[in-house]
Structures are given as structure tokens and as C-alpha cells.
Amino acid sequence: MRRRLLIAAAVAVLGGAARAVTPDEQLPDPKLEARARAISQELRCVVCQNQSIDDSEAPLAHDLRVLLRERIAAGDTDAQARAYLVQRYGSFVLLRPPFRPETWALWLGPLGVLAVGGIGVVVYFRSRAGGPAALNAADEAELDRLMATAPEGDD
Amino acid sequence: MRRILFLAPILLLVLVLAGFGVGLRRDPSILPSQLIGKPLPAFSLPPLSPDRAGLATTDLAGEPVLLNVFASWCVACRVEHPTLMRLKAEGVNIAGLDWKDEPADGAGWLGQNGDPYARTGNDRTGRAGIDMGVSGVPETFVVDRRGRVRYRQVGPITPEVWAETIAPLMAKLRAES
Numbered sequence A: 001m002r003r004r005l006l007i008a009a010a011v012a013v014l015g016g017a018a019r020a021v022t023p024d025e026q027l028p029d030p031k032l033e034a035r036a037r038a039i040s041q042e043l044r045c046v047v048c049q050n051q052s053i054d055d056s057e058a059p060l061a062h063d064l065r066v067l068l069r070e071r072i073a074a075g076d077t078d079a080q081a082r083a084y085l086v087q088r089y090g091s092f093v094l095l096r097p098p099f100r101p102e103t104w105a106l107w108l109g110p111l112g113v114l115a116v117g118g119i120g121v122v123v124y125f126r127s128r129a130g131g132p133a134a135l136n137a138a139d140e141a142e143l144d145r146l147m148a149t150a151p152e153g154d155d
Numbered sequence B: 001m002r003r004i005l006f007l008a009p010i011l012l013l014v015l016v017l018a019g020f021g022v023g024l025r026r027d028p029s030i031l032p033s034q035l036i037g038k039p040l041p042a043f044s045l046p047p048l049s050p051d052r053a054g055l056a057t058t059d060l061a062g063e064p065v066l067l068n069v070f071a072s073w074c075v076a077c078r079v080e081h082p083t084l085m086r087l088k089a090e091g092v093n094i095a096g097l098d099w100k101d102e103p104a105d106g107a108g109w110l111g112q113n114g115d116p117y118a119r120t121g122n123d124r125t126g127r128a129g130i131d132m133g134v135s136g137v138p139e140t141f142v143v144d145r146r147g148r149v150r151y152r153q154v155g156p157i158t159p160e161v162w163a164e165t166i167a168p169l170m171a172k173l174r175a176e177s
Helices: A002-017 A030-040 A059-073 A078-089 A101-129 A137-149 B002-025 B075-089 B103-113 B127-131 B159-175
Strands: B065-070 B094-099 B119-123 B139-143 B149-154
Touching (some): A059 B127, B065 B075, B075 B159
Antiparallel strands (some): B065 B139, B139 B149
């Protein structure tokens, strides 16, 4: 029973991962294929934009997987192969966006919102925690004087 | 101070809503072309049939030209086709790139519907299109006299797109030396 569950889980996980890439696309060298695979998992398919070209069954994703493998087989480094596609389709195809001036808002925006919210919270609690100031010596003396001169039996 | 604190979240909300208002109206499938202002990548493509002219990058210099990427399997190209035929009749210089298509299918499609192109190249593997960053068909590149891409239209050229965007640009490019 347990073994069956394990096999079912493995089929579910591995089957999903291997869905789009067909055997005839793969490189004979398992090392190169693994590199191509890793790169293609981080490249966006421009047809179905929320999938990587590794996941997508769009014909263009197939073409790009083949192209990427050709570059890898021809001796490109990972960075060169990635740059080859970025040059054509723009840095939008990188599922992990680079940290550059045009993406600063993307990377730092959430931190900025958090900072604004944090400042707001601090200012809010500061203004509440102040309360009335403690009495100083002169206030104490004035209070004693008033208490001493107060008419009796009033309360 | 208190008033600012009270108004800040409302202001922020208005800003965020305005951002969504602009962002949601944009078509996310239209990606900015990497080629704007740059020369077309070099290609030399065979014709659809022996009696026609093929298409190479060198054919596209000299006069402003529309480089229209199409395919016989493309539905939206049928929508665009009458507009291209009209433009041809008006004397607009149009070149065709038959993307990811069998030459015979492309030739058949043009034979059936009419051929708006001065020259047509067959990009069977789709590599020339990929070099230009084509993500689907139809797409159209406006190329100036010096062979540089000045504009990319993703999706069909409708009469509105032509009248409002591409025609004024072509007029401007013709005026350039």
C-alpha cells in the first residue's frame, strides 16, 4: 500500500515535470540536457506568459527549447544562452527578473510600502502614548496650596 | 499632522487604484520589441514557390516598408488580409514573412485570398521570426529606409491602427532622407 502511494506520488510529480519536453528534443549528453532543462525552467514562454518554456506546450516554446539546446550544444555558457533569448524577447522572459534601474520599483516597491506603513504605525502609537505630562515641583506646590485652602465638608 | 495621517491612506488607495486602472487596460500579450531603432536581424529566406521572389534583409532597404509576418494557419491573418490588400492598392510597400509554415500552404493561402506582398519569404523553421522576437502572427514591423525597425504592431493591422498609427509614421519615414 505504502509503496503504491510512493509510486503514485512519483508519477504525479515527475510526470508533471516531464509533460512538455518531448524525448526528441532532449540532448544525448545528460549533463548538457540538465543544464538546458534548468535554464528553460527559468525562461518565460511569451505565448502563455505564466508558464516557463519548459512547462509550455505552445509551438513557440518547443522551438525555443530546441534553440536553447542548440546553443548549449554549440558551447554557450548558461549566461550566454539566456542572453541570446533576452536579446530577442527582452528581459521579460526571465522569470527571475534582474535587479536593474527599470526593475527597482519591482524589487523595492514592496519594501517601500512596508516602510511607509511602518512609519505610519510608529507615528500613530507615538501620538497616543504621550498622554498628559507628569507634574513638576511647581505644579505639586500649587496642588498642595489648592488642597489646603479648599473649603471643608464640600465633598 | 493628524489630518495628513488621516488622508494618507486614502491618497495611497487612490494612487493604487489609478495604477490598476492604467495597468488593467493594457494588453499583457503585447511585449515591447527589442528591435525598435535597431536594424532588422539579417535573414535570407526562400520564396513560397519558384515563380515568386524570396525575401532577404537587403531587399528591405531603400524605401520604408511594412514587413508583415503571417501564416496560412493563422486565423487573425484572415481578419487583417483585406486591409493589406487595400494598402497594396494604395501603393504601400509590403513584404511578407510566412512564419512556421509549409511553402505550399503559404502559396496556396495567397493564391486563394490574393497576394498583398511585393516579396515573400518562407520561414519554415520560424528562426528568422524568433530572431525578430516574433511571438505570434500576425505581427508587422515598420522598417525605415535604412533598414531599421521603427514600430512593431502585434496583432492585425485594422483600418483604425493603419489610419491612426502606421499611416502617419510611414508618411514621416518617407519624408526622412
